[in-house]
Structure formats: structure tokens, C-alpha cells
Amino acid sequence: MADYILRRLIYMLITLFAVASILFLMFRMLPGDATLQVISPAMDEAVQQRMKAAFGLDKPLLQQYFIYLKNLVTMEWGRSFVTAQEVTAIVSYRFWNTLLLMVSGLCMTLTLGIGLGIIMAWKRNSPLDIGGTVVGLIFQAAPPFITGLLLLMTLSYRLGLFPTGGMYPAGARPDSIFGLLLMPAFWERIVLPTFTVGMYYLATPLLVMRDSMLEVLGSDYIELARAKGLKSSVIMFRHAARNALLGVVTLASILVGFAVGGQVVVESLFSWPGMGQLMVESAASHDYPVAQGTFLMLAILVIGLNFITDILYSYLDPRIKVSAEGISR
Amino acid sequence: MSNNRVLRVKNLNVRYQTQQGPVHAVNDVSFDVFQDEVFGIAGESGCGKSTLIRALMRLLPDSAEVTANEITLSGQNLESMPERRFREEVLWSKMSLVPQSAMNSLNPVYRVGNQIMEAIQAHSSKTNAQARERTAHLFDIVGLQPDLMDNYPHEFSGGMRQRAMIAMSLALDPGLIIMDEPTTGLDVLVQERILRRIREIREEISSSIILITHDIAVIAEMSDRIAVMYGGYFMEQATAIDLFETPSHPYTLGLKNAFPSIRRKGQELISIPGSPPTLIGECKGCPFWERCPFSVEHCSNETPAIEKLAQYHEVRCFRHKDTPQLRELASKKGTWLSLD
Ligand SMILES: Nc1ncnc2c1ncn2[C@@H]1O[C@H](COP(=O)(O)OP(=O)(O)OP(=O)(O)O)[C@@H](O)[C@H]1O
Numbered sequence: 001m002a003d004y005i006l007r008r009l010i011y012m013l014i015t016l017f018a019v020a021s022i023l024f025l026m027f028r029m030l031p032g033d034a035t036l037q038v039i040s041p042a043m044d045e046a047v048q049q050r051m052k053a054a055f056g057l058d059k060p061l062l063q064q065y066f067i068y069l070k071n072l073v074t075m076e077w078g079r080s081f082v083t084a085q086e087v088t089a090i091v092s093y094r095f096w097n098t099l100l101l102m103v104s105g106l107c108m109t110l111t112l113g114i115g116l117g118i119i120m121a122w123k124r125n126s127p128l129d130i131g132g133t134v135v136g137l138i139f140q141a142a143p144p145f146i147t148g149l150l151l152l153m154t155l156s157y158r159l160g161l162f163p164t165g166g167m168y169p170a171g172a173r174p175d176s177i178f179g180l181l182l183m184p185a186f187w188e189r190i191v192l193p194t195f196t197v198g199m200y201y202l203a204t205p206l207l208v209m210r211d212s213m214l215e216v217l218g219s220d221y222i223e224l225a226r227a228k229g230l231k232s233s234v235i236m237f238r239h240a241a242r243n244a245l246l247g248v249v250t251l252a253s254i255l256v257g258f259a260v261g262g263q264v265v266v267e268s269l270f271s272w273p274g275m276g277q278l279m280v281e282s283a284a285s286h287d288y289p290v291a292q293g294t295f296l297m298l299a300i301l302v303i304g305l306n307f308i309t310d311i312l313y314s315y316l317d318p319r320i321k322v323s324a325e326g327i328s329r
Numbered sequence: 330m331s332n333n334r335v336l337r338v339k340n341l342n343v344r345y346q347t348q349q350g351p352v353h354a355v356n357d358v359s360f361d362v363f364q365d366e367v368f369g370i371a372g373e374s375g376c377g378k379s380t381l382i383r384a385l386m387r388l389l390p391d392s393a394e395v396t397a398n399e400i401t402l403s404g405q406n407l408e409s410m411p412e413r414r415f416r417e418e419v420l421w422s423k424m425s426l427v428p429q430s431a432m433n434s435l436n437p438v439y440r441v442g443n444q445i446m447e448a449i450q451a452h453s454s455k456t457n458a459q460a461r462e463r464t465a466h467l468f469d470i471v472g473l474q475p476d477l478m479d480n481y482p483h484e485f486s487g488g489m490r491q492r493a494m495i496a497m498s499l500a501l502d503p504g505l506i507i508m509d510e511p512t513t514g515l516d517v518l519v520q521e522r523i524l525r526r527i528r529e530i531r532e533e534i535s536s537s538i539i540l541i542t543h544d545i546a547v548i549a550e551m552s553d554r555i556a557v558m559y560g561g562y563f564m565e566q567a568t569a570i571d572l573f574e575t576p577s578h579p580y581t582l583g584l585k586n587a588f589p590s591i592r593r594k595g596q597e598l599i600s601i602p603g604s605p606p607t608l609i610g611e612c613k614g615c616p617f618w619e620r621c622p623f624s625v626e627h628c629s630n631e632t633p634a635i636e637k638l639a640q641y642h643e644v645r646c647f648r649h650k651d652t653p654q655l656r657e658l659a660s661k662k663g664t665w666l667s668l669d
Pocket residue numbers: 345346347352354372373374375376377378379380381390392429543607608
């Protein structure tokens with residue numbers, strides 16, 4: 001097991017390295033010179049040269065790349081072109097906000113998808129089964145932007161049931177993440193965005209769970225479980241769902257990647273101060289260091305969540321550990 | 330053979346409703362299983378063997394319709410028994426199964442020993458320690474090292490999984506163990522060892538066994554009494570000795586003819602020209618008539634009734650009175666080749 005985790009960790013580092021390298025290239029190949037934001041051509045030629053040297057831009061590309069990698073590791077991600085704040089400071093604050101919303105959205109998608117998928121397979125072809133499929137597909141077809149907007153218009157503006165956005169009331173910024181989690185106002189505000197992303201991605205785990213349940217229910221070990229005289233709830237949950245779950249966990253790592261897309265939309269819509277919103281803002285204001293930091297942090301988030309799903313999968317499926325042991329006849 | 334009856338089945342029928350029409354998978358099957366005996370059911374693939382035992386264990390899908398005049402297990406009427414009682418009091422504790430696909434019947438995500446403990450604990454109030462001890466003992470009985478209990482199914486070979494399944498079937502000392510082709514899919518050597526183990530176990534336990542197979546050599550070697558199944562019907566039923574010394578049904582004669590030496594293992598029962606009926610739609614006449622070299626006119630539109638030839642010897646054929654003559658003819662090659 002430790003072996004497996006170590007291997008996964010190494011893969012994770014390699015992926016991160018690749019993402020960082022792609023980012024490096026991307027920001028240098030993007031149309032338009034990023035340095036124009038800071039080093040204006042209107043300045044004196046000598047000043048321009050000096051500034052380029054100060055930023056290390058006079059060095060060969062390969063050397064710049066190594067410096068870039070070194071700075072990444074040592075957490076020197078530069079300063080915002082706009083506010084001159086440390087990128088790491090901006091991004092790390094946003095990181096937790098995004099993580100909170102993303103995890104709560106994924107939790108909703110997965111628990112609802114898995115739970116409902118089990119029941120739908122159990123009561124196959126019942127109105128619940130059909131209704132569940134239809135609802136899942138409707139929310140998948142509707143862009144989260146529309147769903148979120150409708151929710152805001154009805155539940156927030158019209159009925160006043162939920163705040164219209166943000167993470168906490170203006171001026172009540174908590175000093176730590178724990179302070180935030182203790183605020184009822186925070187929980188009030190996370191409901192709508194969570195629901196919006198949660199429902200958007202619901203159809204996939206729901207239908208995958210339902211289908212793999214149906215497949216598992218037709219398998220030989222389920223027939224044996226029935227022959228053993230086990231209760232149908234035990235057969236459903238302990239024997240069938242446990243196996244069907246494997247399919248959904250594999251899917252979850254893909255879902256994590258997709259979730260970033262929905263995250264950007266929902267954060268902008270609900271003024272959620274996360275990385276999705278930051279990404280849009282920094283791109284709009286050509287704040288390259290911040291944009292780069294945001295991309296990187298999002299990549300770390302996705303890769304990290306993937307790592308967790310991998311570990312979870314290996315825990316759920318004993319066959320993953322085959323190589324370690326081995327049995328002779 | 331004691332006269333203590335464990336199982337009685339009378340006039341069992343199973344129909345599957347399908348898009349192509351009803352499939353008559355089991356037709357008018359009646360038999361008894363006595364204490365301590367091995368009752369063999371032999372028949373080609375698709376003749377309804379597994380359907381029959383699924384009907385007994387109530388494992389059939391909703392598309393299957395079961396009717397019977399009587400199903401009694403150890404004196405209890407199973408037909409009228411409510412679902413819950415059947416599950417709690419009959420399944421596994423009185424009637425257990427070694428399924429046809431024993432290789433894939435263990436849940437891949439749980440340890441083998443725990444799956445046996447689960448069966449024990451579902452039907453008794455044994456503590457974990459007691460159930461574990463019992464499982465270790467069962468492993469020992471079937472020739473598996475008890476310390477393999479904590480392995481997962483994928484760490485077992487096919488033969489080991491088969492043994493584990495047999496161990497599980499013994500867990501609650503059921504009166505009846507149904508083994509559905511317990512050796513198919515295993516190589517001949519492993520098959521031999523498993524069969525030997527089953528024979529040894531028979532000496533130690535008092536369970537009766539229904540042994541299903543399409544390997545005539547296996548059935549001849551293991552069974553006290555044998556039923557020959559064809560097209561959903563039991564065509565002939567006899568003690569093993571009677572069946573091989575005085576076979577009486579044309580189908581049995583054809584099989585026997587195809588297997589001059591029943592000691593050779595691994596051969597299947599398909600050597601009579603033609604193929605078995607599909608069982609779809611209303612079954613008219615004797616199911617064997619299209620392949621039968623001895624068929625007479627009414628064979629194709631009337632179903633023959635069961636005739637009793639001796640105690641424990643029954644045959645379903647209109648020409649049951651001509652058997653000596655048919656036996657003579659059946660041993661000649663030309664009889665079977667003359668069919669097209
Ligand atoms: N769920 C089902 N729905 C419809 N028809 C079925 C179903 N299960 C089995 N049958 C049909 O019923 C007949 C008997 O099948 P069964 O599995 O009982 O045969 P078998 O004797 O056990 O064969 P094998 O030796 O291949 O296991 C076959 O014609 C099969 O196609």
C-alpha cells in the first residue's frame with residue numbers, strides 16, 4: 001500500500017511539473033507581450049533595459065525557465081501587476097474559498113448521485129427511476145449560468161430566502177477558515193452555488209451508479225448473496241453498491257477536472273471570492289502573475305483531488321494491490 | 330439409501346416470458362431426494378438444469394413463472410412459505426448451493442473467509458470468533474489452509490475458489506446441498522481432486538447432494554441415482570447401476586452409445602445427430618422426437634407420460650415396453666446415422 005501511495009505521489013509530482021512547464025510556455029507564447037503591462041515602450045530605452053534585467057527577462061529562455069521552476073518551489077510567485085500584492089498571498093486566500101465550494105459541490109453531486117443511483121437501480125423502471133433520470137439530464141443540459149441565475153432571481157431576489165452572493169456579509173470578514181466555518185452567514189451563502197454546480201454535474205455519477213448497480217446486480221456473486229439468504233438491504237448495500245461504487249470513484253477523478261469549468265461560472269455569478277473569479281478578473285485586467293498563479297493553483301487542486309480519489313479507489317478495490325502480495329496454489 | 334426423504338418435488342414447471350414467446354425451461358419434473366444420497370441430474374447445455382434449481386431456491390428473475398403441485402424440504406412445504414421465512418429458515422441453513430459459476434461467485438471486494446462467516450452469521454447468533462473458528466474448520470475440510478481465510482478471491486486459483494464455495498455450502502450443515510456443475514471450467518487434474526474431495530466429504534457429513542453436470546462420466550462416478558434431463562423434461566430416472574446396465578429411454582441409449590466408456594472424463598453429452606429443442610413456444614409431443622430413431626406417429630403430437638419400470642426406475646417414452654429391442658438396435662451404428 002505504502003508502495004502504491006509513493007508511486008502515485010511521484011506521478012502527481014511529474015504531472016505538476018508538466019503543468020508548470022506548459023504554463024511557462026503558454027504565458028510566453030500568448031499573443032501580445034505580457035511585459036507591456038509593466039515595461040511601457042514609452043519609457044526611456046535604458047530604463048526599459050534595466051527593468052528587463054531586473055525581471056530577468058534579458059536571460060536566455062532556458063535559464064528563465066529554471067529560475068521560474070526554482071521560484072515556484074520556493075513559493076516566490078511574484079507580485080500582482082495591479083495591486084502589487086504577493087501572488088501567493090492572494091491565491092492562497094482564494095484557494096480555500098474555491099476548495100470549500102468545490103468540495104461541497106462535489107460532495108453534493110456524489111452523495112446524491114450515488115444514493116439516488118442505488119435506489120433507482122433497486123426500483124428499476126419505477127416513476128422514481130424515470131423521474132431521477134429526467135431531472136439529472138435536465139440539470140445537465142441547462143448551463144449552470146442559467147440555473148444559477150434562475151435560483152438567484154427566484155430564491156434570493158424574489159423570495160429573499162438566500163443572500164444574493166459573496167461568502168460572508170460585507171465587512172464581516174472572518175480572520176481564519178475556522179472562523180468562516182463557524183459563521184451561519186457563510187452556510188447560508190454556500191447553499192445556492194453548491195446546488196448550482198452540484199445539480200449540473202449530478203447526471204453523470206447518477207447514471208453511472210445506476211448502470212453499474214444494474215450490471216452488478218446481474219452478477220454471479222449477487223445471485224450467491226441471495227442464495228445465502230441475506231436481507232435485500234444487505235445485498236443492495238454491502239454487496240452490490242460497494243462494487244458499483246468502484247465505477248463512480250473512477251469517474252470522480254474525471255469529474256474533478258470538469259468541476260473547474262462550472263466553478264469559474266458559479267464563482268463569478270455568486271460573487272464567490274475564489275480562484276475561478278480571480279482567474280476571470282486577472283485575465284481581464286492582464287494581471288499575468290496572478291493569472292499564472294491561479295492556473296497553477298487550480299492545477300494543484302485538481303491533481304491533488306485526483307490523488308485522493310486514486311488512494312480511495314485502491315482502498316475500495318483490493319485487486320489494486322495485487323502486485324505486492326501473491327498466492328501460490 | 331435410506332428411505333428418509335429430504336426433498337420431494339412434484340410436477341414442477343417453469344416458464345420464462347421472453348420477447349420471442351414463453352420459454353418452457355422446466356416441464357412436469359417430479360423427483361425425490363433421500364437422505365445421504367447423491368442425486369445426479371445429467372443433461373445437455375440449455376436443457377433446464379440450472380432453471381430447475383433456481384426455482385427450488387427462488388432465485389429466478391421476475392420473468393419466470395413457477396408452478397408445482399408440491400415442493401417439500403424436510404417435511405416443510407416450501408411453496409406456500411412466505412418470502413421472509415424462506416430466506417431466514419430455508420436458504421443456506423437447510424438448502425445451500427455451489428453455483429455453476431463458482432469461480433465468479435465470490436464477491437471480489439471482500440475476504441473469502443469473511444464471506445463464509447457472513448453466511449454463518451446470517452443464520453445463527455455465532456460471535457465473530459465462533460464463526461471464524463467454524464470457517465477455519467470448513468477450510469480444513471475442503472483442503473484449504475485455514476490461514477488463507479483472510480485472502481481476497483483474486484488471490485485464489487480457480488480450484489481454490491471452488492473449494493471455498495464448497496466450504497461455504499457446508500457452513501450450516503444443510504440437509505441438502507445443490508452443486509451446479511461444480512467442476513466445469515477447471516482443468517482435468519483439479520477437477521479430479523475436487524471430485525475426490527467431495528466424495529470424502531460425503532463420508533463425513535449427512536447432507537444429501539443434488540449434483541448437476543453435463544459430464545456423464547462424473548455423474549456415473551458420483552451419484553446414487555440419476556435423472557436424465559432433455560428439453561426441460563426428466564426423460565429417465567434410475568439408480569446409477571440400473572441406468573448404465575438397463576438404460577431404457579432412447580435418449581439415454583443414444584448417450585450411452587456415444588460414450589462406450591463412461592470412465593473417460595471431460596466429454597460432453599452431444600453426440601446424437603441434430604440439436605436439442607429451443608424450448609420456445611408451446612411444446613408439443615415428445616421433445617426428443619425429431620432426433621429419435623425409434624419415434625412412432627403420435628410421438629410428434631402427444632407428450633408421453635412417465636412409466637414406472639421398477640422401483641426408482643422411470644422413463645418417459647411411448648415405447649417403454651420395447652426397450653430390450655431398442656437397446657439392441659441402439660447399439661448398432663446405423664440406427665443413429667440413418668437420421669438426417
Ligand atoms: N432469464 C432467462 N430468460 C429467458 N430464458 C432463459 C433465462 N434463463 C435461461 N433461459 C433459457 O432456459 C433454458 C434452460 O436454461 P438453463 O440455464 O436452465 O440450462 P442449463 O441446463 O443449466 O444449461 P447449462 O448446462 O448451459 O448451464 C435455456 O433455453 C435458456 O436459454
